[in-house]
Amino acid sequence: MIELQNAGYSYGHGSLLSELSLALPSGSFHFLVGPSGAGKTTLLKLCYGDLKPTSGAVMLDGRDTRGMGRDGLAQMRRRIGVVHQDCQFIDHLTIRENVALPLMVSGRDLAAEAGNLDQLLGWVGLAPRAAARPPELSGGERQRAALARAIIMDPEVIIADEPTGNIDWEMSQRLLSLLAELNRLGKTVLVATHDLALIRAAKAQVSARVLRLAGGVLQAGAEL
Amino acid sequence: MIELQNAGYSYGHGSLLSELSLALPSGSFHFLVGPSGAGKTTLLKLCYGDLKPTSGAVMLDGRDTRGMGRDGLAQMRRRIGVVHQDCQFIDHLTIRENVALPLMVSGRDLAAEAGNLDQLLGWVGLAPRAAARPPELSGGERQRAALARAIIMDPEVIIADEPTGNIDWEMSQRLLSLLAELNRLGKTVLVATHDLALIRAAKAQVSARVLRLAGGVLQAGAEL
């Protein structure tokens, strides 16, 4: 589904990622770890086309991201659910509307999806806060809403950047179970995290591989 | 230094915090834990005057926050360094300028503090990124910059809300040592976190107490 071919990236001040090669087949589950500033978020952005590699290529579903126009990318993003590290919301819409946003912009019938939406909000424990606006949520609540938005479109791929950074242990476990469940249904999952306990817990539920990013290179399959 | 006297808070939809009484003497070190949405951030905001209690009183340095005007609060905030959960920066200023912002707004001579500033940026590992703007930083780098900004004024109190949510283990240890060091110099420290490993590590370095917030009430001094 996602394939990096000698992909490199530089923000202009020296090369950050160099010659990364990596294939995430459909249905796989990967963790991405590495020190702060190593480029985890950058790598994830390459994987959903928010950034385009400055060398090499990134293929999404067999298509090179550099060849996709803005509308092509928009189409692709509807198939990839993303939890951003700095959960991005539209502040004047309610949490329910924010979670439903991917449905809205792709022209889906909101009424038909209402049941689905409410069930999902219940799952991540946000049902009582559904009518609140993003700035009225706690940090952990925002992260849970971001996860809900990432999976509302039933995407083929789920990419999550530090999805549990602000969440207590119990809730983390619950979100992890959700991701494991989705992976069992055939979704490809890629999670960047610095929470080693989470990874250890995950090993019990799914067959996940851990990718370690450091010094601009990737050590695939590293065990903890 | 900080004292809650039967303080309660409600955002309008039911009472969130009720009748909290708590005294943080000068030079103490406290952790604040509790599930996501329990009200940790809200409690911290009460402690630095960003919110005023809807019942009871919060005393800062012996003065009731409800009696302080906006300028009085501004004055008080220069004595309390805060690391916000959603690190707040001014996006068009560099990281160096953002960290120096408390000096700027209180009319200090920036040139005189330059050495101090650079040393601090080095300490949190941001010296090479000092000229970057906040959106160009990684999540963990932003959190470190927020901590640097919180302590640049050499405040009497340091309040940190999930300061290590996006930071890898090694860097967390380093920031913890910095906080412990400051505490030994007499600063009052209050840290909200869900990272239990961090608290365990801290016990070795300082005599910290753990406050658990759940269901709107505070269990002071709870051991892990």
Added chain:
Amino acid sequence: MNRLRALLDAALGDRQADRVVPPAGHTVWLTVLTAAAMAFLAVFALALSLATGRLADRWADSLAQAATIRVSAPPEQADAQVAAVAAILAATPGVADARPLEETEQAALLEPWLGPDLPLDTLPLPRLIEVTGTEDLDVEGLRQRLAAEVPGATYDDHTRWRAPLVQAADRLRTLGLLALSLIAGTLAAMVTLAAQAALAANRPVIRVLRLVGARDAYVARAFTRRYTLRAAAGAALGTVLGGIATAFLPEASAAGGFLTGLGFTGAAWLLLPLVPLFAGLVAFLATRRAALSALARFE
């Protein structure tokens, strides 16, 4: 076709997409107020152009009309010379009408200078012939033929003192049209800037929309709709106010006709509804361009 569909979409279209733009931003009000002020001024400029246009036309007409031929001749030859002039005039293309002045009319003209008691009938007064010409009248040719054939006749067409007035009226009309285009340009610039300000302020919103898979057209439409409607509404308000204000301007009157008479007359009122329509169109095009170029830039 495409433009038309986009326009209709913008006017009626996707209310759901509209929700994603923050509701009552200050730049939105800035747009409304700007459009209102511009429309108000446009109404005045329009009134000025129309009034001066009318004035210039009227004067240009009367230039051709109000000429006088004076025949100074001994009494016994007067009739013959007047007849000769009449014959020449009859043979001249572009002369609509020619009429010798009655003696009583001539006396009325002279009264302020000579007093009512002057025995005009005893005087060898010159005869005056009022000539009404059309635009085709070849004044120079007529003058030469008169000089050659009727030595006592002098053609006086008042051009000397009226021409600068007509010229001035023409200039004022040009000025009014200039002001109109200036105003339209300013409106476009301001709506563009307002839209850009809104887009810049809503960059986080746009970023989120992009991240969840919104296409450019979806985002642009939301902004275009908002700003087109606001600019049109503001312009409608300004037009109404401008219309009311011009209605209270001094009336056209015979005496001060060129200075007053700035108000709209008759069918000219029908021009007013065009102002908000035009403003809406300008806003639509300006916002759309701003939105699409901003979206390409934000990348």
Added chain:
Amino acid sequence: MNRLRALLDAALGDRQADRVVPPAGHTVWLTVLTAAAMAFLAVFALALSLATGRLADRWADSLAQAATIRVSAPPEQADAQVAAVAAILAATPGVADARPLEETEQAALLEPWLGPDLPLDTLPLPRLIEVTGTEDLDVEGLRQRLAAEVPGATYDDHTRWRAPLVQAADRLRTLGLLALSLIAGTLAAMVTLAAQAALAANRPVIRVLRLVGARDAYVARAFTRRYTLRAAAGAALGTVLGGIATAFLPEASAAGGFLTGLGFTGAAWLLLPLVPLFAGLVAFLATRRAALSALARFE
């Protein structure tokens, strides 16, 4: 005192605080453009007011001046009656000058109607006396005394046809002043809105400043300074453009004097620098009010 200090601070003050406001926001340009457009229009309105003011004054003057007394009397009484009129005029307060017209002057006036060959000296022409009055001249009283003492004398002050013109000029002047205050009001409203838009857009910035201990005055000053300078700069630009445009307006001329002659003359040019100063002041007060009230509201 406080205001003055704030103004000086705003004009020269804290460049460091200035840095915290994002540099080239679109609302800033909106302010510049708005100020420029308003200044441009203000210059026109000012020119209009001044020109119509001059015009109304000139006409009001000539109303009192350009009166004529016509003495129609048998030739043998004419000199005596003219002398009687002169005596009355000499005794009337408010008469600046009175002068009997020479026969040649009178002949020149009549030429268009009577032709150059008329033997005027054989005619019992009325005598004409040109009267130059001041504002104090009591026209009605003079008329009555003339009627009582010199039956052949008629006072003709042309009021009938000039009064509506003066009235029209007066109205235009009022209109110009109205336009000026409208423009000033619009400027203030727009700068306020622009400042509010900027404050709203920069709410995150303001929040951060607050969190690190900035006082209201510090935040307000940063915005006030920015907007005052931009509004003044924009207004200066608009004023220069407006000045250039009015300089290209048709010249005042004897013939078309009331319609043209809109340009500035002499010392009136000195009014122009006041426009950007005034705009700056308006922007300063508007922004300051907007900033302080917004800061109180954001809490």
